[in-house]
Amino acid sequence: xxxxxxIVDDSPSARRMLSxxxxxxxxxxxxxxxxxxGYSKAILGAFDLIITDGNMPNMSGAEFIRRFRAHPSGRDxxxxxxxxxxxxxxxxxxxxxxxxxxxxxxxxxxxxxxxxKRVADMTCHDSRLGMLxxxxxxRAGQQGDVMRQTRAPLSSAGKLTCTQTxxxxxxxx
Numbered sequence: 033x034x035x036x037x038x039i040v041d042d043s044p045s046a047r048r049m050l051s052x053x054x055x056x057x058x059x060x061x062x063x064x065x066x067x068x069x070g071y072s073k074a075i076l077g078a079f080d081l082i083i084t085d086g087n088m089p090n091m092s093g094a095e096f097i098r099r100f101r102a103h104p105s106g107r108d109x110x111x112x113x114x115x116x117x118x119x120x121x122x123x124x125x126x127x128x129x130x131x132x133x134x135x136x137x138x139x140x141x142x143x144x145x146x147x148x149k150r151v152a153d154m155t156c157h158d159s160r161l162g163m164l165x166x167x168x169x170x171r172a173g174q175q176g177d178v179m180r181q182t183r184a185p186l187s188s189a190g191k192l193t194c195t196q197t198x199x200x201x202x203x204x205x
Contacts, residue, residue, distance in 0.1 A: 034059060035058075035060065035081065036059070036060045036061075036079045036081075037059045037060070037061050037062070037079060037081045037083065038062050038074055038077065038079045038081075038083070039051060039062070039063045039064070039082075039083050039084075040066070040067060040070030040084040040085060040088070040096060041064075041065075041083075041084070042066050042085060042087075042088040042089060046085065046114075046137075047063045050083060053141050053144065059081075062077060062079075066088045066090040066091060067084070067088050067090055067091025067093060067095055068090040068091045068096075070082070070091075070100075071091065071096055071099055071100055074096075074105070074106065074109070075100065075103050075105050079109055080109070080110065081109070081110045081111075081112065082100070082111045083111075083112045083114060083135075084097065084111065084113060084114065086114065087116075093129075094113075094126055094128075094129040095129075097111055097113070097129035097130045098129045100130075101129070106130075110132055110151045111130060111131045111132060112132070112133035112134065112135060112148070112151060113126035113134050113135070114134075114136075114139075115136060115137065116136070116137045117136075118136050132154060133147045133148075
């Protein structure tokens, strides 16, 4: 059974890039174009991971997370917050809402995989996330990075670093 991911982002190109890359490594992917649609899908679906943008119409990413976390089906789902903002206020808001991962746009495929791996290792609620990423993390470096969404360089000041130990990954019990 594939690990299921819900992508919540108002940008069609962002959803497309995430979807292409996640499907390529074996995830089952569903998409929502804003927080309200994402909430409707999230409470009805059985997702292992949700990746949500922060700034969206109808319902922001932080509001989506707060509402979903308050729902019984939202308590054990890993959520990664994606934003173009790198300031501490935005990070605190996402964390307070219930996000456990963070990515700053634009990002590379290896950063996405690394963050999914970190979140799966941290939560250990479902080893499918980790197994999929573990299997494909070395391939990500070989295939190149296709997650860049702009031509602007990613500044090291705005980068969120993740602790990694090579390709090792602790599977959840």
